[in-house]
Amino acid sequence: MKTIITAKIRLHTTPEQFAALRATQLAYRDALNYVSQYAFAHGNMSNAARLQDGTYDEIRVRFHLPSQMTCSVSRQVGATYKGLWTKVKANTAARKAGVTKKRYKGLDHAPTFVSPTLTYQNRKDYTFKNNQQVSILTLEGRVIIPYTGYRKHVERIHHGAEIGAAKLWYDKPKKTFYLLVSLELQMADPTPETQTGIAGVDVGVRYLAVTSSTRGTCTFYSGKQIVPKANHYARLRKRLQKKGTRSATRRLVAMSGRERRLKRDANHRVSKSIVTAHPHSFIGVEHLADIRERTRRRTGKNTSKKQRKANHAYSKWSFAELQSLIAYKALLQGSMAIKVDAHYTSQACPMCGHTAPENRPRHGLLFVCKKCHYTLHADLVGARNITMRTLVVRQDWTTTGLLSVAPDGSSDEAKAARLQRYADLRWSLEPSPVSLD
Incomplete structure (x- = not known):
């Protein structure tokens, strides 16, 4: 039996490497929004292959993304539109059954990608090296960065785990990059005798x-101890969103994700x-x-x-x-x-x-x-x-x-x-x- 876990490793970058990773992230996000607009203009297209055929050359020229990363952009946008189409069909069925009168409006406009998190493919966009180093592709070429992480996760990266795709995530408050690596582990098949x-x-x-x-x-x-705190963050966020001032927006940014992380x-x-x-x-x-x-x-x-x-x-x-x-x-x-x-x-x-x-x-x-x-x-x-x-x-x-x-x-x-x-x-x-x- 196989199970998939996510290893979170911290990248120790130099200022030059930090700038290169950040520029790559922002270019990837801009490419996502470009392909999203293209898909919306062509009837909310969700087919990744057709999106790639229609946008590949433009992404390479305009955003200077490497080839494999450009393909990942089309796949990610296609998956997003497929999820929205699933919700639209479910809402249509619910309206016909009389369960609800509200119409789902997720495809009334092109989805906007705000997070700069980007996807890397193993052995194409990133590769693990010896001495706890990882080679990562950027707009300026590959950079080799040392990393640290949870001891058991690092051991599994080097011994026994099948490494899949990874996401480059930026922790804005800490100004630190993390690589979220997908690891596929082979586990022993359970039997009635082993489950005592x-x-x-x-x-x-x-x-x-x-x-x-x-x-x-x-x-x-x-x-x-947990639920009252989560409810407090939800009420506070609601009040700040309703207020809508610049100071309220700054406060929302500062406390963003607290409720989610607490839960x-x-x-x-x-x-x-x-x-x-x-x-x-x-x-x-x-x-x-x-x-x-x-x-x-x-x-x-x-x-x-x-x-x-x-x-x-x-x-x-x-x-x-x-x-x-x-x-x-x-x-x-x-x-x-x-x-x-x-x-x-x-x-x-x-x-x-x-x-x-x-x-x-x-x-x-x-x-x-x-x-x-x-x-x-x-x-x-x-x-x-x-x-x-x-x-x-x-x-x-x-x-x-x-x-x-x-x-x-x-x-x-x-x-x-x-x-x-x-x-x-x-x-x-x-x-x-x-x-x-």
Whole structure:
């Protein structure tokens, strides 16, 4: 099994090398915007080959980019337009179904590329040398720059990892260049025998994650310190954008990315703690497709302030990012993450199987089963239900030899069959009886 990680290495440049890299970055960004305008003028073209045919010569003459870098520009713009076309088609389908009345306007004007980050291709635009040096292509030719980075990442660059494309990123506050290198690692294929533990992870806002295992252990990762800070940055950014003065703009530039970095740092720490606590385990996470639509409170003129606040909070936290970090870090620890159905995980009683919204009084953190009166923290109930569903997937894997890393969404019948099977699950730490025959 292969997994891809990103190694962040710091480039120690001289003033001349710094100027050459910066000039290359800005020329690459200008070329992106030129090709974007060309694509928009030709019917929002997304085909990278046609974009390259129509703009290659002009980019070489006007922006003086090397040939391979010029090809990367066309591919990047084509990928951007393909993503916008996907959103347009999804919006059209949603409007026909009556889900929304708003029209997606992403292709009403040419996308503008603001970030000067550029893409390098391995062995064509950049090459790693001995003594922790890297050769990088610029408008003025190649420059050889020493670098430093995380020890394990540097070791993998020199031994065992397959090196892919890289991005040259400029940290403006520190006035430092970084190279973000894609590394493909070969991992041992997991088997039911190597995955000795079972764990389930329930994600949320009040508690960023709650874990439960078949051994009865559980862990709560509170968002009490993180979420208020993130909300503060969001409110401050909104006020400054509304003000619109030059001083407000300078303040926005100074604090740009703080909310994003705060959330990503929290997700990194939580995901690392989870996979470290469950080595060589089968880790189940919720399949969160369309989760915002399923969990959305009432909308419209009659919506209460509390409901609007809940919708806003759940729409801003990065649940999918946390799950993706758990997935790739689990592989590095010899574990494996899979997705299971998220439906009714916080409404189903793990002891008797009774499922009803009334089991969560006022959508609070207390779970009280209306049938057997089982009482527990609601997020822990969700984590236990996810653990049991993960155990079912592992049992199917052991029996059939086939592993499904995500629920089958091909038909409503398959989904109904899975939910009916989950309704028969019961939480118990007692070992299963063993036949003596």
